[in-house]
Amino acid sequence: MLVLHLFHLILNVMHDRLRRIDLNLLLVFDALRRHGSVVATANELAMSPSAVSHALARLRDAMSDELFVRYGNAMRPTARAEQMATAVADSLDALDGCLEGARPFNPATSRQSFVFAATDFTAFALLPTLIEALEKSAPHVRIRVTYSTHRDSLDELAAGRIHFAIGMRDGPTINHEGVETMHCFEDEYVVAACKDHPSIQEVLTLEQYLAARHVVVTPWIDAGSVINAALERQGLKRDVAVQLPSLLAAPFIVARSSYLITLPQRVAQALGSTLPLSIYPAPFPIPPYSLEVYFHRRHASVPGHAWLRDQIRFVLERTTPAQLA
Numbered sequence: 001m002l003v004l005h006l007f008h009l010i011l012n013v014m015h016d017r018l019r020r021i022d023l024n025l026l027l028v029f030d031a032l033r034r035h036g037s038v039v040a041t042a043n044e045l046a047m048s049p050s051a052v053s054h055a056l057a058r059l060r061d062a063m064s065d066e067l068f069v070r071y072g073n074a075m076r077p078t079a080r081a082e083q084m085a086t087a088v089a090d091s092l093d094a095l096d097g098c099l100e101g102a103r104p105f106n107p108a109t110s111r112q113s114f115v116f117a118a119t120d121f122t123a124f125a126l127l128p129t130l131i132e133a134l135e136k137s138a139p140h141v142r143i144r145v146t147y148s149t150h151r152d153s154l155d156e157l158a159a160g161r162i163h164f165a166i167g168m169r170d171g172p173t174i175n176h177e178g179v180e181t182m183h184c185f186e187d188e189y190v191v192a193a194c195k196d197h198p199s200i201q202e203v204l205t206l207e208q209y210l211a212a213r214h215v216v217v218t219p220w221i222d223a224g225s226v227i228n229a230a231l232e233r234q235g236l237k238r239d240v241a242v243q244l245p246s247l248l249a250a251p252f253i254v255a256r257s258s259y260l261i262t263l264p265q266r267v268a269q270a271l272g273s274t275l276p277l278s279i280y281p282a283p284f285p286i287p288p289y290s291l292e293v294y295f296h297r298r299h300a301s302v303p304g305h306a307w308l309r310d311q312i313r314f315v316l317e318r319t320t321p322a323q324l325a
Contacts, residue, residue, distance in 0.1 A: 026088050028055040029067070033085050036074040089144070090115075090161055105303035107138035112304045115144045115162045117153035119219040120246045121267060122166040125291055126184060130315050137311070141304075148219070154179055157296040163305060164312075165294040178298065182309065184291040184316055187264040189227065191283075194255050195276040204280035213241035215250050215261040227262045230286045251275055264289065 031041040032052070042049045060067055063084075068075040077085065092113075105112075116123070123145055134141060146162060153165035154176045166184075191204055199208055218225060231237055241259050244250055251271045254261045268279050293312060299305040 022058070025055050025059045025062070026092060028052055029059055029081070029084070030088055030092055032056065032068055032075060033077055033081065033089075036076065038075065105307050107141070107307060109140065110138060110304060111140045111142065113142040113144055114164065114304075114308055115146060116164045116166060117146050117148040117156055117162045118166040119148050120248055121217070121219070121264075122148065122168060122291065124247070124270075125264075125266065126166055126293070126312075126315075130312060133311060133315050154294070157294060160296070160298060163295065163299055163308075167292055167294060169290045169292050178296050180295055180297060180300070182293040182295070182312060184293060185266075186288045186290045187266050188288050189262055189282050189286040190265045190268050191280045192251065192254055192261050192263060192268050192271065192277045193259075193280065194257065195278055197278065198258060200278070200280070204283050206283040209260065209283050210236060210238060212258065212260045213239045215242045215244065215253050215259050216240050217244050217247050217250050217261075217263070219245055219247075226289065227286060230284060234284060236284070251277065262286075 027045060028041060028047075031044050032038070035041050035044070038049050038052045038056075041047075042052045045052070047055075056068065063080065065080040066078050067081045068077055070076075116127070118127070127143070127145070131143060134143070146156075148165060148167065153162060153167065156162045157165055157179055158176075191209065193200055193204070193212075199212065216225065216227075228238070242250075242253060247263075247267070250261055250263075252275065253259060255275045255277055262282060265279075268277070271277060272279050295305070295309065
């Protein structure tokens with residue numbers, strides 16, 4: 001009985017805290033965190049700037065914290081606001097999705113938010129073509145991308161923190177209760193080097209590959225490298241000069257050095273069109289990888305989620321490999 005009494009006491013305290021805050025103020029908090037501007041927040045929420053300022057004052061009083069401080073022309077979040085930001089955004093997205101699911105989805109007018117987990121590469125592989133389509137058919141929907149800490153982000157999907165995960169599969173098919181998979185495409189690995197590389201002519205040999213130093217991108221710390229595994233099967237090992245958690249800097253390093261990078265062909269072709277890079281077939285067998293989009297069945301019947309799944313399929317069916325790059 002004592003435990004039950006304490007449980008009810010805790011619930012009453014939590015609800016009392018929520019009752020003291022107008023939940024509409026959280027919309028102001030989230031918009032101000034994203035924009036860093038009172039005017040932009042007012043425009044998004046169809047409020048006057050003075051009304052936004054008044055709402056911020058009420059929030060500051062309720063939270064006993066400044067929450068946002070002016071820095072130059074921008075409003076910067078305090079440490080307390082940073083601590084609150086993810087929880088507030090996730091809660092608003094969850095509530096928005098719940099309410100959206102209770103009525104027909106109209107892409108032309110919907111302001112629903114969809115959360116993707118991705119790395120910079122997996123986002124690059126799908127989102128530019130998808131968002132190009134969404135801008136025309138659903139001009140007010142919002143896409144928020146969180147950094148994927150695992151290949152498939154299954155835990156985040158199961159917990160409902162994200163709607164979609166864009167991941168690479170280079171092993172057995174994912175088999176996780178409640179998780180569905182949408183296949184995007186398969187791709188081969190190639191090797192990129194700077195133009196006029198001092199050691200490579202028209203063909204990259206295995207000897208040249210092993211003699212060179214390499215840039216390696218490992219977005220998932222706990223996942224082994226597919227390239228290293230392919231080399232190890234032949235009793236070989238490459239010399240890693242630079243290891244990075246994301247792809248952004250890697251091609252620029254390669255373009256200004258004699259280092260090599262092994263990466264998917266679609267990405268290499270896109271980078272080769274903007275940077276002085278030469279692309280070579282990998283001089284040893286590497287299993288192709290598959291780009292997948294994962295989602296949980298808990299969202300399957302939500303009209304907005306079903307619509308976005310159709311948009312992803314539509315984009316993939318009508319996009320050539322060159323356009324994906």
